[in-house]
Amino acid sequence: MNITIKNFSELNIYELYDILQIRSEVFVVEQDCVYQDIDGKDQKALHIIGEKEGKIIAYTRCFAPGDYFENASIGRVVVEISQRKFKYGHDIMKASIEAIKNKYQTNTIKLSAQVYLTNFYESHGFKQVGEGYLEDGIPHIAMLKK
Structure with a gap:
């Protein structure tokens, strides 16, 4: 998998379409969760894109x-x-994690994890903080890496 990092303004329309498509496939269809994915925050985000054979297969x-x-x-x-x-x-x-360190000069990172993925995030140095909560009907927990 090849990974590229882009600001919103660097994305072309095909990349943006593919990003929105994979997010919809997983978060809306696979997880059977109706929520507002297009939330007005992508413009501020740094997009980490994993491609294989010209297709986006991973993303954050x-x-x-x-x-x-x-x-x-x-x-x-x-x-x-x-x-x-x-x-x-x-x-x-x-x-x-590396992109955040390089771009924002910080090692402290927060995420809102689906509870069933806590072991995955813990393997990357994140620790659970606070109590669990529902986000769009799915159990989540805040996690922090320092």
Whole structure:
């Protein structure tokens, strides 16, 4: 998988379409969750894109401190279902953490994790903080990496 990092203004319309498509496939269709994915925050985000054979198969969006949470943050972590067996989620997370370190000069990162993925995020140095909560009807927990 090849990983590229782009600001919103650097995305072409085909990349943006493919990003929105993979997010919709996983978060809306696969997880059977109706929610507003297009939330007006993509314009501020740093987009971490994983491609294989010209197709976007993994993605995250990252934010500078203060743009989403008080700390830098990673969200919309997604890997196409047919590609999960290759562990690309770990690759895209490592790239996202490095991108935040390089772009925003911080090691403190927050994310809102689906509870069933806490072990995955813990393997990248995140720790659970606070109590669990429902976000769009799905159990979540805040996690922080310092």
